[in-house]
Amino acid sequence: IAAPHFVIMARDYVIQKYGQDIVEGGGFKIITTLDADLQTKAEELVAKYAKINATKYKATNASLVAIDPKTGEVQALVGSANYFDTEAEGNYNVALARRQPGSSFKPFAYAAAFEKGFTDTTILWDLRTEFNPLCSPDSTATRDSQGSACYHPQNYTGTYSGPVTMRQSLARSLNTTAVQTLYLAGINTTIDLATRMGITTLTDRSRIGLSLVLGGVEVRPIDMVSAYGVFANDGIRVPWGFIQRIENNETILEERTISSERVLSAQTARTMSDVLSDNNARAAAFGPSSSLVVPGYSVAVKTGTTQENRDAWVVGYSPTISVGVWAGNNRNESMTAQGAGLSAAGPLWNEFITYTLRSRQSRERFTNPNPVTTGKIMLNGAYT
Numbered sequence: 001i002a003a004p005h006f007v008i009m010a011r012d013y014v015i016q017k018y019g020q021d022i023v024e025g026g027g028f029k030i031i032t033t034l035d036a037d038l039q040t041k042a043e044e045l046v047a048k049y050a051k052i053n054a055t056k057y058k059a060t061n062a063s064l065v066a067i068d069p070k071t072g073e074v075q076a077l078v079g080s081a082n083y084f085d086t087e088a089e090g091n092y093n094v095a096l097a098r099r100q101p102g103s104s105f106k107p108f109a110y111a112a113a114f115e116k117g118f119t120d121t122t123i124l125w126d127l128r129t130e131f132n133p134l135c136s137p138d139s140t141a142t143r144d145s146q147g148s149a150c151y152h153p154q155n156y157t158g159t160y161s162g163p164v165t166m167r168q169s170l171a172r173s174l175n176t177t178a179v180q181t182l183y184l185a186g187i188n189t190t191i192d193l194a195t196r197m198g199i200t201t202l203t204d205r206s207r208i209g210l211s212l213v214l215g216g217v218e219v220r221p222i223d224m225v226s227a228y229g230v231f232a233n234d235g236i237r238v239p240w241g242f243i244q245r246i247e248n249n250e251t252i253l254e255e256r257t258i259s260s261e262r263v264l265s266a267q268t269a270r271t272m273s274d275v276l277s278d279n280n281a282r283a284a285a286f287g288p289s290s291s292l293v294v295p296g297y298s299v300a301v302k303t304g305t306t307q308e309n310r311d312a313w314v315v316g317y318s319p320t321i322s323v324g325v326w327a328g329n330n331r332n333e334s335m336t337a338q339g340a341g342l343s344a345a346g347p348l349w350n351e352f353i354t355y356t357l358r359s360r361q362s363r364e365r366f367t368n369p370n371p372v373t374t375g376k377i378m379l380n381g382a383y384t
Contacts (some may be wrong), residue, residue, distance in 0.1 A: 003039050005079030005093045006032070010242060018253070022069070029247040033073035033256075034351055038066060041355055042076040049348040050081035053327055057344050059312065059335040062327045063094035064352060065222050069229030071258055074222070076352075080330070098201055098218035099326060102341060103173045104304030104313040106233070107272055108194040109213045110178075111169050114183035114268040119372050120167040120275055121381035124177040126160045128152060131179060131210055139294065148300045153179055153214060156305070156340075165381055171281035173303065174222035180241045182213040196263040197227040197237060215304055224315050225324035231272045231300065231344035232317040232369065235264035270369035276316070277366065291346035292316070295336075297357050298365040303341030308334045312344035319364040321356050325349040 001007055015023050024043045038133070053059040066076040079093030083359055114120070130137050131151045134144035139152035153175045161174065169177035182190055191202045201219050202208065208217055227238040238260045243245065246253045275281065277300040279293055286292060292301045301316025310332050315324040327344040328335060335344060356362070374380055 001083070001270050003034060003043070003077070004083035004091075005095065006034055006074075006077045006242070007041065008091075009026045009077070009093065009096070013243065014246065027249045031244040031246075033071075033075060033242050033244055034077075035066075035075040037359065038076040038356060039078075042066065042078045042352060045348055045352050046078045047081050049327070052347075053335075053344050057328045057335045057338060058333070059326075059329060059344050060088060061094065061330050062325065062345070062348060063221055064323070064325050064348065065095045065225045066321055066323045066352070066356065067222075067225050067240050067322065069232040069317060070238065070320070071218055072226065072229070072240045073244075074240055074242040075321070077222070077242075081332040090328050094326055094330070095222045096220055097309050098220060099328075100215045100217070100306040101219050101224060101313055102215035102304030102306045102311060103175075103178070104224065104302050104315050104341070105194075105219070106170060106173065106178050106181075106213055106216075107276065108197065108199070108227070109185050109190045110166060110275075111231075111264060111268050111272055112190040112193045113166065113181050114271055115265060116185060116189070117374070117379075118166060118181075118184060119374065119379050120165060120271055121372075122166045122379045123163050123381060123383045124153070124166060124169050124180050125162050126162060126169065126174050126177045128154075128160060129176050129180070131183070135198075137364070151210060153211075162263065163383055167278065167281050168284075170275055170302075171278055172285035173282075178213045179210050182210055187212060192228065193264070197230045199227055215306055221313075221324050221326050222243055224313075225322050228302075228315050228317050228324070229322040230264055231269050231276070232268045232319055232322055233269070235262055235269035236260050237263045266367075267369055267372075270367050273300045273366040274369055276302055286342060288312050290342060291350040292342070294350065294354050294357065297354075297363070299353065299357075300366070303346065305340040309337060309340065310334050312341045314345040314349040316343050316349060316353065317364060318353070318357060318362060320360070320362045321353065323349060325351045325352070
């Protein structure tokens with residue numbers, strides 16, 4: 001079977017909609033959105049890096065999704081490293097599965113804050129912070145007087161930077177200031193925005209707290225790639241789809257139409273792309289020449305790593321393609337400590353998006369956001 005995870009996904013869709021007896025009776029012709037060249041390259045690279053990661057990071061599986069943000073067309077989808085490896089559950093389609101996204105969820109909270117009037121120059125304080133008001137402010141307690149857990153997340157490095165801008169906070173993936181940003185934006189406001197952008201799993205709000213911004217709630221990789229496509233598409237959402245047309249004995253049963261909706265202001269989308277493509281801003285955390293850099297192309301990107309290194313993510317986009325990579329293990333075993341999003345998912349993401357942009361000769365660049373100034377010192381980047 002060519003493109004097995006994608007093909008089975010399409011087959012399941014058609015059977016569910018038209019019935020197994022009718023579909024298996026013959027006569028159906030299904031035209032999908034798949035780009036055969038990109039799919040072949042995606043399968044090759046997922047298999048390649050799954051082997052590398054198994055040796056280096058004890059991460060035996062990987063998944064990749066690529067979507068055109070302007071049309072919502074799924075152009076490549078690899079659900080696992082080897083569909084036919086039944087012993088390793090290779091037929092499991094991670095692209096449709098629920099996984100914690102780690103810090104790759106952070107842009108939704110920052111986007112919600114930008115929509116409220118905060119700016120990328122807004123000052124935040126990257127210091128050890130206790131977010132449960134009933135706990136000791138020195139962040140030493142584990143429970144408050146009511147028995148609820150205290151909450152004082154640490155940065156990945158275990159260090160703190162003091163005053164930082166929202167741009168620096170997001171680009172460097174600082175945790176304490178990300179939680180501050182979610183608090184300022186509002187949990188429900190952020191859930192609402194992420195849902196409008198295409199995240200489908202934030203349904204039980206009673207379970208969702210400040211850990212949302214650090215990836216504490218599961219999402220589907222295909223939804224993440226589609227939602228990041230809203231940033232790429234200037235704030236306009238085009239829902240993802242994988243069926244172009246279905247015919248039965250030359251009768252057209254259904255045909256894809258592109259629907260779009262503005263769910264984010266163009267200014268916020270452009271600001272997000274500007275921040276996530278700012279290599280100077282993230283260099284302090286990721287170095288100047290990481291796998292997040294695609295020289296000569298306009299590319300925005302965010303990493304994610306979950307607790308105990310169970311999931312590694314890189315999700316990023318150009319104006320013409322949105323690509324997400326997940327790496328880890330099907331049964332949720334931890335990777336080694338070195339298998340963070342940048343290490344385990346970054347090289348695969350970089351090689352695939354570089355191949356795509358070069359093969360399509362895609363040089364389209366992001367539109368710069370308008371300059372923003374406010375009457376408030378902290379929002380303008382000053383605090384003294």
